[in-house]
Amino acid sequence: MLATPPVAPGGRPGPTVSDAVTAPTEVAALAMTGVTKVFGQAKVLDDVTFRVNPGRIHGLVGHNGAGKSTLMKIALGAEQPTEGKVVIGGTTLEYARPAEAREAGVGMVLQELSLIPTLSVADNIFLNDERRGRSWLIAHRTQRREARRLLAELGISGISPRDKVGDLGIAQQQMVEIAKAFRLGTTLLILDEPTAPLSRREVLALFELIRQTASLGRGVVFITHHLREVFEVCNEVTVLREGKITLSRPTSETSLDEVVLAIVGGVLHKVEAESARPPVGRSEPLLGVRDLTVGDKLIDVSFDLHPGEIVGIAGLAGSGRTVLLKTLFGEIRPDAGAMTLRGRRYRPKGTADAIRRGLFLIPEDRRVHGVVLMHSIEQNVILSVLPEMSDYGWYRPSRVRRTVDDMMRALDIKATGPQQLVSELSGGNQQKVVFSKALVADTDVLLLDEPTFGVDVHTAAEVIRLIRSEVERGKTALWVSSDLPELLLVSDRVVVLADGRIKSVVDRDDKEFTEDAMLRAIQREGAGLPTGTEGDT
Amino acid sequence: MSAETTLAAEPRRDGIGGWVRQQWVGALRGENSGILIAALFLTILVFAILLRDTAYLSVGNFVGIIRQTTVITVMAIATVFVISAGEIDLSIAAVIPLSGYAVALLLPEQGMVAGIIVALACGAVIGLVNGLITVKLRVPSFVVTLGTLGLLQGLSRIPTNSLAVVVSDPTFTFWFGSGSLGPLPVLILWSLFATVIGYVVLAWTPWGKAVLATGANVNAARFSGIRTGRVKVTVLVVSGMAGALGGLLYVGQFHGARFDLGSTDLLTVIAAAIIGGTVLTGGKGSVVGAAVGSLLLGAVNNGLIILGLDVSQQLMFRGLIIIAAVILSARAGLRR
Numbered sequence: 037m038l039a040t041p042p043v044a045p046g047g048r049p050g051p052t053v054s055d056a057v058t059a060p061t062e063v064a065a066l067a068m069t070g071v072t073k074v075f076g077q078a079k080v081l082d083d084v085t086f087r088v089n090p091g092r093i094h095g096l097v098g099h100n101g102a103g104k105s106t107l108m109k110i111a112l113g114a115e116q117p118t119e120g121k122v123v124i125g126g127t128t129l130e131y132a133r134p135a136e137a138r139e140a141g142v143g144m145v146l147q148e149l150s151l152i153p154t155l156s157v158a159d160n161i162f163l164n165d166e167r168r169g170r171s172w173l174i175a176h177r178t179q180r181r182e183a184r185r186l187l188a189e190l191g192i193s194g195i196s197p198r199d200k201v202g203d204l205g206i207a208q209q210q211m212v213e214i215a216k217a218f219r220l221g222t223t224l225l226i227l228d229e230p231t232a233p234l235s236r237r238e239v240l241a242l243f244e245l246i247r248q249t250a251s252l253g254r255g256v257v258f259i260t261h262h263l264r265e266v267f268e269v270c271n272e273v274t275v276l277r278e279g280k281i282t283l284s285r286p287t288s289e290t291s292l293d294e295v296v297l298a299i300v301g302g303v304l305h306k307v308e309a310e311s312a313r314p315p316v317g318r319s320e321p322l323l324g325v326r327d328l329t330v331g332d333k334l335i336d337v338s339f340d341l342h343p344g345e346i347v348g349i350a351g352l353a354g355s356g357r358t359v360l361l362k363t364l365f366g367e368i369r370p371d372a373g374a375m376t377l378r379g380r381r382y383r384p385k386g387t388a389d390a391i392r393r394g395l396f397l398i399p400e401d402r403r404v405h406g407v408v409l410m411h412s413i414e415q416n417v418i419l420s421v422l423p424e425m426s427d428y429g430w431y432r433p434s435r436v437r438r439t440v441d442d443m444m445r446a447l448d449i450k451a452t453g454p455q456q457l458v459s460e461l462s463g464g465n466q467q468k469v470v471f472s473k474a475l476v477a478d479t480d481v482l483l484l485d486e487p488t489f490g491v492d493v494h495t496a497a498e499v500i501r502l503i504r505s506e507v508e509r510g511k512t513a514l515w516v517s518s519d520l521p522e523l524l525l526v527s528d529r530v531v532v533l534a535d536g537r538i539k540s541v542v543d544r545d546d547k548e549f550t551e552d553a554m555l556r557a558i559q560r561e562g563a564g565l566p567t568g569t570e571g572d573t
Numbered sequence: 574m575s576a577e578t579t580l581a582a583e584p585r586r587d588g589i590g591g592w593v594r595q596q597w598v599g600a601l602r603g604e605n606s607g608i609l610i611a612a613l614f615l616t617i618l619v620f621a622i623l624l625r626d627t628a629y630l631s632v633g634n635f636v637g638i639i640r641q642t643t644v645i646t647v648m649a650i651a652t653v654f655v656i657s658a659g660e661i662d663l664s665i666a667a668v669i670p671l672s673g674y675a676v677a678l679l680l681p682e683q684g685m686v687a688g689i690i691v692a693l694a695c696g697a698v699i700g701l702v703n704g705l706i707t708v709k710l711r712v713p714s715f716v717v718t719l720g721t722l723g724l725l726q727g728l729s730r731i732p733t734n735s736l737a738v739v740v741s742d743p744t745f746t747f748w749f750g751s752g753s754l755g756p757l758p759v760l761i762l763w764s765l766f767a768t769v770i771g772y773v774v775l776a777w778t779p780w781g782k783a784v785l786a787t788g789a790n791v792n793a794a795r796f797s798g799i800r801t802g803r804v805k806v807t808v809l810v811v812s813g814m815a816g817a818l819g820g821l822l823y824v825g826q827f828h829g830a831r832f833d834l835g836s837t838d839l840l841t842v843i844a845a846a847i848i849g850g851t852v853l854t855g856g857k858g859s860v861v862g863a864a865v866g867s868l869l870l871g872a873v874n875n876g877l878i879i880l881g882l883d884v885s886q887q888l889m890f891r892g893l894i895i896i897a898a899v900i901l902s903a904r905a906g907l908r909r
Contacts, residue, residue, distance in 0.1 A: 138798050
């Protein structure tokens with residue numbers, strides 16, 4: 037365990053005592069009572085009561101899939117709760133229209149940017165709430181003036197209201213998005229992972245802005261994976277775990293360790309005996325990476341992948357994990373460093389070259405990059421091996437049928453037949469189709485980006501078993517996952533990435549091979565708490 | 574994620590070269606029409622040299638060009654809205670004969686006002702049907718309007734069994750095609766009117782912003798509280814009415830309605846919008862660009878006719894211009 041001071045002194049707005057929390061007579065910025073949400077069989081939220089008082093900054097943390105996003109979608113009126121009530125600044129949501137929450141004074145920064153790239157900054161800020169002159173025409177000049185004042189007020193520099201949003205950098209777009217949300221969020225401001233594309237300096241500016249927002253008497257909900265940020269800026273923190281609240285208290289009365297425990301479920305993660313495997317003989321590495329550098333996204337990354345092992349990559353979004361996989365897959369050209377494949381120099385000319393040489397990327401977003409939804413299972417499976425499915429340019433239906441049947445049987449793809457459209461399959465079966473593309477292509481190095489994301493528990497277990505059996509046959513896998521327990525379950529070694537650098541490499545028999553240690557290790561440098569103890573264990 | 578990300582948007586370029594470049598890229602992105610106007614003058618210059626012994630470079634010919642392109646301009650401006658909202662209306666020119674017959678048949682019995690109202694209502698209803706099928710039944714507008722295109726082509730032969738109907742009402746023909754106010758032909762005023770209205774609505778009204786937002790990113794628009802379904806239906810209604818107005822203007826010009834009025838206009842209309850800088854994938858549009866694009870196509874066509882090229886060659890030339898315009902706009906998009 038790391039001895040981390042539980043509370044950062046200073047830098048937090050308002051009184052540190054929880055006076056506002058204990059004053060229930062005050063009209064809450066957001067009051068969600070007894071909210072339950074059931075999707076089909078799954079209970080995503082279970083009797084959640086969540087209250088944000090005016091003038092307070094409330095951190096909301098938890099695993100992916102713990103229910104944070106669903107909770108906020110309900111607060112935004114985008115999703116209707118199965119049970120429970122949502123009141124925003126005294127207005128009860130009726131769920132007649134999604135614009136309801138907006139009218140009640142909720143501003144939000146979504147994970148995916150919701151700006152219109154072809155419109156100007158001012159047009160975006162005032163979208164659907166345009167300033168008008170005496171006529172029905174938009175008062176562009178007024179809008180620009182107000183936008184300029186808003187940006188200045190928020191301390192956002194270098195952006196002109198006339199700039200086209202599509203021409204701005206991603207961090208600047210994020211600032212515009214925040215400005216837009218700030219203007220609308222007169223009662224409540226919800227920020228879902230707003231810091232991911234921002235640099236440290238911009239994060240500090242954002243925190244200042246959040247504090248300012250709260251000091252105006254608005255409630256703020258701040259969702260993040262960066263736990264240090266919670267202690268840096270929030271007055272209160274609520275932890276969701278499997279749809280239930282496991283911790284909710286002022287940040288001054290809790291600690292990073294306690295929050296981490298609430299996220300992972302009270303018990304330290306134990307490595308199942310089932311997953312203990314004979315140590316991998318350190319033979320010739322299949323894939324070697326030396327000092328790989330891609331801009332400032334990936335810096336001096338070096339590691340080896342041996343046949344028969346699964347190496348996990350732990351890191352938050354923006355840590356460089358996806359960039360690493362894409363570089364290995366030939367989609368991004370590295371700026372510096374060397375790669376070797378089976379002892380020979382490896383410089384893929386593109387993804388087709390990488391596949392030909394035995395690498396395959398199971399992409400993060402399977403619906404976009406993984407499968408062609410509107411095509412059949414058969415067409416998808418053979419997509420990566422079209423040349424092998426034909427002789428002299430002629431398509432061989434019998435060979436195709438045999439290959440696809442084999443794959444569907446091997447992976448137990450549940451479908452009416454090879455002609456069923458992939459869009460009609462469940463998420464788990466879609467992911468199996470993606471895997472079959474890797475398998476038919478005779479892959480030696482599997483690059484996996486969140487391979488079990490959005491897949492049900494049963495199929496996820498199947499996927500894990502499948503990858504392991506492939507690896508045991510002398511292949512190797514690089515596994516990126518935000519799900520730390522899963523990562524610890526499957527990996528022989530875990531490479532911890534943060535800010536584009538390898539922070540540590542933890543072996544399975546290391547005492548740091550635990551979820552809470554990893555969760556601490558993947559946090560960004562320099563945020564909030566004095567860094568001190570990390571890294572030197 | 575260091576200092577670079579906090580830099581301001583790319584600095585404005587200086588000098589004439591920078592200005593021209595900016596205007597050019599801007600025109601292709603649908604932001605201005607400066608360079609397009611330059612292209613228009615260049616085209617006229619080329620033809621003026623080629624055709625120096627003819628009447629090409631005369632006021633009369635240019636007035637003629639603007640008159641001939643009025644209907645295209647009106648429809649191209651409506652098409653800017655439709656494409657900007659992420660939809661397309663292939664039936665816009667097929668409304669022309671229907672609205673033409675409506676006004677031509679009703680005028681003698683019911684009077685001019687009734688004829689005009691019914692004609693425009695025909696366009697509005699067709700647009701409404703297109704819009705509702707697109708939005709409620711989630712059929713792509715490309716398919717819906719391809720269907721109504723065929724439907725209307727057949728329908729417009731029915732009222733008179735493919736015969737032409739003559740219109741001789743002098744008031745109507747004066748205001749919808751043949752008249753002049755002093756030196757200015759009425760048709761030029763219609764072009765100007767449509768351009769000004771279109772420009773103001775797209776750039777200066779919330780509805781214009783809603784159209785652009787819907788075409789650029791439907792989800793973001795919806796999350797901003799914009800009723801995107803309603804926006805799409807409305808642009809298609811506007812488009813249908815623009816087609817109907819086109820029908821009125823043709824009837825006024827030709828003093829009669831025929832079933833094949835405007836039958837070759839669809840390609841020209843879409844071409845004018847795209848050349849003007851409207852992007853086919855939605856979210857960007859330029860009304861002034863479409864008007865200038867329409868004039869450009871008219872000037873080229875007129876020049877080719879005087880040069881003595883026949884219809885087949887004119888059509889081929891128009892096709893080539895469209896391809897060239899789309900390639901250029903795609904390149905401007907790539908550079909970002």
